[in-house]
């Protein structure tokens with residue numbers, strides 16, 4: 001019997017063009033239901049590339065040069081996972097929504113893609129569950145009529161409506177102001193726990209990691225250099241990059257670090 005989980009196995013990504021360069025090198029991670037795995041690293045370390053490779057949506061200029069995805073032990077095509085098995089919440093919610101379509105259209109499209117009918121009660125309950133007090137009033141709205149925080153709530157609601165057991169959250173709070181960031185983090189933590197989601201949390205913010213993650217993988221120039229339970233990583237980081245990320249976090253939030 002194979003343990004349930006979504007495994008990214010030895011994913012490698014290379015740039016195309018005359019002088020190919022590896023931007024992801026043998027990346028292996030396993031997500032399990034009910035647990036949050038944070039993938040952290042400096043800007044340009046390959047965090048977003050890992051997500052795009054796992055979902056089969058690499059941008060032009062990049063190609064998958066090795067590795068595979070396994071779901072509960074069986075090989076799985078990244079494209080087949082999108083939506084049904086893995087939902088995503090991405091940074092910059094404004095660019096994730098079609099500006100010409102209302103929130104109702106977006107909900108309808110998500111349900112249609114999964115072969116589900118519109119279920120008014122479920123849509124209402126899911127939107128209320130992410131803190132939208134009057135779902136009927138937001139459904140006719142277009143993205144330009146909504147704040148970034150509200151759009152991010154709708155994106156989380158769309159992820160929950162899909163009933164996918166895994167969630168990729170790529171810098172879910174980066175483009176939001178501080179107060180809204182805290183609310184969205186609470187919401188994500190609550191949704192993850194209530195639905196028992198296996199979550200891959202991509203962030204450069206160690207405060208977000210401390211708040212949400214069970215386990216942390218540290219990425220440096222396309223390679224995982226350390227993986228540890230969150231408490232171990234914060235208290236006894238082994239790799240210099242892990243130490244650097246934690247020190248940077250402490251110097252921002254703790255004016256007189258104890259260490």
Ligand SMILES: Nc1ncnc2c1ncn2[C@@H]1O[C@H](COP(=O)(O)OP(=O)(O)OP(=O)(O)O)[C@@H](O)[C@H]1O
Nearest residue numbers: 015023042043044045046047048049059060061062
């Ligand atoms: N389309 C592309 N073509 C060529 N190189 C790319 C492309 N997209 C990303 N890269 C390169 O791949 C590396 C990893 O980039 P990636 O965006 O995955 O990093 P990241 O850790 O998510 O950074 P950030 O935190 O700034 O979003 C970088 O060196 C980047 O320049």
